[in-house]
Amino acid sequence: MSFFYFVLTNTEAFDLLQEELRSRYPDLRKSYSRPGFMTLKSEKSIPFKAHFARVFGVCHGKKTREELNQYQRAWVWNREKELEIPPDLKKLSESSNFKIGEKVTLIMMVGPDEYWVGEYDLKRTHFQTPGEESSIVERDDVPSRAYYKLAELYEAYDLPFDHQERVLELGSAPGGATLFLLEQDLLVLGVDPAEMNDEVKKKFGFRHLKIPFETLGPQHFTDDIDWMISDVNLPPSVVIKEVERMLDFLAPKGILLTLKIAQPNHVHMIPDFMDRIRKFGYKVDLKYVPSFRKEIALIALKDL
Ligand SMILES: C[S@@+](CC[C@H](N)C(=O)[O-])C[C@H]1O[C@@H](n2cnc3c(N)ncnc32)[C@H](O)[C@@H]1O
Structure with a gap:
């Protein structure tokens, strides 16, 4: 039996994340990746944790658009702003609430018509947003990032x-x-x-x-x-x-x-x-x- 995990991080930290995973989890193999998104595979279940990630969890695999209909409650994240989330999925995401300690179902729109689904435990230190995007409003009067x-x-x-x-x-x-x-x-x-x-x-x-x-x-x-x-x-x-x-x-x-x-x-x-x-x-x-x-x-x- 194989076990799959997913990780989302910023593209700048991808090499750091890969090095962290390589050294901490030698049994994990990279399965699939796009900038900012990676899935990993292991032949045994591991207590997976990635410090150089915005969010990580168990991966349930790639799903067709029809297969996504089974989710009554899920957050939806898009890998790039140009990938417009379809209105029905946007509605699903906006109407889904998760409490700290609950498992979040995350639909990840990785490419046009390419969807992956993962699950992670929502912690107190998580941003309560799909894909752990920042909830801080940008301003033009701040001296630095x-x-x-x-x-x-x-x-x-x-x-x-x-x-x-x-x-x-x-x-x-x-x-x-x-x-x-x-x-x-x-x-x-x-x-x-x-x-x-x-x-x-x-x-x-x-x-x-x-x-x-x-x-x-x-x-x-x-x-x-x-x-x-x-x-x-x-x-x-x-x-x-x-x-x-x-x-x-x-x-x-x-x-x-x-x-x-x-x-x-x-x-x-x-x-x-x-x-x-x-x-x-x-x-x-x-x-x-x-x-x-x-x-x-x-x-x-x-x-x-
Ligand atoms: C990333 S910037 C800091 C940005 C800053 N925290 C802000 O909010 O705008 C790094 C800073 O570290 C400072 N720095 C480098 N060497 C230093 C040193 N030996 N002692 C104190 N500051 C140092 C640099 O001058 C630079 O301003």
Whole structure:
């Protein structure tokens, strides 16, 4: 008997996903793929999980248009915006609700008249949208994509940001994430040798330390910080080393690190990064959000 699984991810992360699957599940074989969509086959059932995926689950195979009539409740996702979802399937998707903990039936429109069906458990940290597409509305006044990355993480984890909490933001320029944090009524200390966006830097609640994060020391802090966030575009081993160093004199209740995974072989370092942060008493999770490219978020919370 064969077992099939499906994975949806962003095209930029496809090589990272393949490397992750190759190393964690050597029994899995790629069965079929199109940009952003992959099915996998195994001769035994495995506890399948893919970190570099927006969503993954059990695959029930390719279905004809007629076979889709059997589904009374399903979300429908299209691989490309140009693939217009037929009106009856659109109606089915819009009228289907799934609760956290339930199994979602997902109809994946992979090509014109090409439909695949999968099933996955809806988790609290999932976006409640077909195919895990972002539910954050795009704006034209944000200084960078990092605004959406952070907004998506905030939504997925329902992050317990409280009014006027203090955030140490490493790699803050030009300021997309800072803008999101300020909009949540947080106070931000941004650390980045690069310039911040003019609009962001004059906002109330923001202070800029125009220095590399390697030079940050206890002398830069008069108050405790509640959150540590990093989007520094240096190798993840450097970021983790610096975060470990700072956790000797700072004790945030939550840490959000966007780790840039430039090369597939860096995927193997991630479990070690998680262990190293766990040692400071955090519960640690990974999340690939819709706005990510070659990166992954490490979320560490005192009570995840
Ligand atoms: C992806 S960008 C950050 C985007 C930013 N989070 C935002 O919301 O707009 C990466 C940033 O890391 C910064 N960076 C690189 N090396 C750094 C270092 N040693 N210390 C602090 N920031 C650094 C870069 O200057 C750059 O602004």
